[in-house]
Amino acid sequence: DISELFAWEALDSRGTPTVACEVVLAGGGRGTAIVPSGASTGTHEAVELRDGGERYGGRGVSAAVANVVGPLADAVRGRDATGQADIDAAIRWADGTADLSALGANAALAISIANVKAAADAAGEPLYSYVAEAGAEPLLPLPMVNIISGGAHAGRAIDVQDFLVVPVGASSFTEAIDVAWRVRRGTAAVAEERGYNVALVADEGGLAAPLPSNRSALELLAAGIERAGLQLGTDAAIAIDVAATEFYNAEKGRYELASEGRELTSDELVEELRSWCADFPIVSIEDVLAEDDWDNWTTGTSTLAKVQLLGDDLFVTNSARLNRGIETGAANAVLVKPNQVGTLSDACEVVRAAQSARYATVLSARSGETEDSWLADLAVGWRTGQIKVGSTMRSERTAKWNRLLEIEARLGARAGYAGAAALSPNPG
Numbered sequence: 001d002i003s004e005l006f007a008w009e010a011l012d013s014r015g016t017p018t019v020a021c022e023v024v025l026a027g028g029g030r031g032t033a034i035v036p037s038g039a040s041t042g043t044h045e046a047v048e049l050r051d052g053g054e055r056y057g058g059r060g061v062s063a064a065v066a067n068v069v070g071p072l073a074d075a076v077r078g079r080d081a082t083g084q085a086d087i088d089a090a091i092r093w094a095d096g097t098a099d100l101s102a103l104g105a106n107a108a109l110a111i112s113i114a115n116v117k118a119a120a121d122a123a124g125e126p127l128y129s130y131v132a133e134a135g136a137e138p139l140l141p142l143p144m145v146n147i148i149s150g151g152a153h154a155g156r157a158i159d160v161q162d163f164l165v166v167p168v169g170a171s172s173f174t175e176a177i178d179v180a181w182r183v184r185r186g187t188a189a190v191a192e193e194r195g196y197n198v199a200l201v202a203d204e205g206g207l208a209a210p211l212p213s214n215r216s217a218l219e220l221l222a223a224g225i226e227r228a229g230l231q232l233g234t235d236a237a238i239a240i241d242v243a244a245t246e247f248y249n250a251e252k253g254r255y256e257l258a259s260e261g262r263e264l265t266s267d268e269l270v271e272e273l274r275s276w277c278a279d280f281p282i283v284s285i286e287d288v289l290a291e292d293d294w295d296n297w298t299t300g301t302s303t304l305a306k307v308q309l310l311g312d313d314l315f316v317t318n319s320a321r322l323n324r325g326i327e328t329g330a331a332n333a334v335l336v337k338p339n340q341v342g343t344l345s346d347a348c349e350v351v352r353a354a355q356s357a358r359y360a361t362v363l364s365a366r367s368g369e370t371e372d373s374w375l376a377d378l379a380v381g382w383r384t385g386q387i388k389v390g391s392t393m394r395s396e397r398t399a400k401w402n403r404l405l406e407i408e409a410r411l412g413a414r415a416g417y418a419g420a421a422a423l424s425p426n427p428g
């Protein structure tokens with residue numbers, strides 16, 4: 001049973017306060033968790049509690065920390081830590097709002113994750129195996145690795161937020177990370193030759209070159225893959241996170257590609273993406289349209305049907321929004337960020353709902369991350385098939401890659417690897 005909760009303010013990778021928490025169990029077993037935080041957040045996400053006022057320019061989380069050790073601790077103390085659904089329901093009940101805005105989704109997630117880690121510790125099991133369904137084998141995910149950044153993560157030099165490599169030819173997670181590393185090095189070499197300062201990196205460790213256009217980032221990444229001696233499309237393919245909500249002007253109903261001085265309708269933006277797909281081996285497009293542009297998401301999904309269409313701000317790890325997407329044919333894959341919804345059980349439910357609808361699942365870090373690596377274990381245990389963590393450098397990113405490398409090494413021959421088959425639309 002949960003006997004004690006302890007919480008404190010920690011810093012995330014942007015130097016912004018975040019909630020850290022420890023859950024201690026009466027019979028032995030303890031778990032700590034630090035929660036991440038986004039920058040290009042969706043409107044429909046669960047709500048992070050921020051203090052306002054003077055401390056940390058208003059970004060402090062002392063009230064959320066007080067909620068962990070106050071009302072939330074009162075709600076979960078004495079409960080059986082192995083009943084994760086019960087713990088998460090108690091957290092929701094104590095908060096009383098659907099978006100966890102009363103006590104804070106940051107406070108809620110810290111307890112939820114610390115609890116599952118404490119329960120795994122008490123059971124003497126690694127977290128990935130503790131969170132797995134009975135009889136489910138661990139599965140290492142296909143990584144999507146950030147190489148070039150734009151948008152809200154890189155001072156908006158270009159509009160599209162992430163240009164990532166997907167090591168589709170690799171036959172293990174360990175090999176996939178080597179491929180991603182080579183692409184990073186190759187892309188940096190080409191960028192440097194073109195006169196860019198490659199020491200400048202964005203929030204997730206991607207290159208933050210002030211490129212002239214969105215398409216030029218694709219050209220640079222493709223050149224980087226070739227410079228690495230890899231076969232474009234077969235060894236290494238491309239994914240992008242358009243994060244279109246960030247440059248959608250709701251009043252005009254237009255998408256503003258500020259870096260190119262262009263304003264596009266939904267149809268025109270989808271056409272633009274279609275032309276990129278014709279010229280580059282793009283296998284996944286995230287947030288191709290804005291978070292509430294539902295009808296155009298449906299038509300866009302059929303226009304771009306050959307690639308994975310991933311909903312991040314569209315679904316915000318919310319079952320009701322995912323179900324709406326499944327019913328209307330919007331997107332064919334879901335990005336899962338546990339802090340968008342606030343509890344482990346809710347995030348797990350979204351993964352299961354997506355899997356039964358044959359939507360691919362990509363577990364994702366946030367742009368503001370920490371040294372905590374729980375995300376890696378969830379990907380393996382829940383068999384999400386894909387993971388997105390940022391670049392291959394910066395410790396808050398490598399914490400997750402390193403945990404996955406460790407799990408694959410420890411499992412040895414027993415390690416299953418999802419590989420490119422995890423991408424939607426799945427031919428199998």
Ligand code: PGA
Binds near residue numbers: 042161364
């Ligand atoms: P965020 O970015 O964490 O700033 O929301 C990540 C993403 O958009 O996928």
Ligand code: ZN
Binds near residue numbers: 243312
């Ligand atoms: Zn995104």
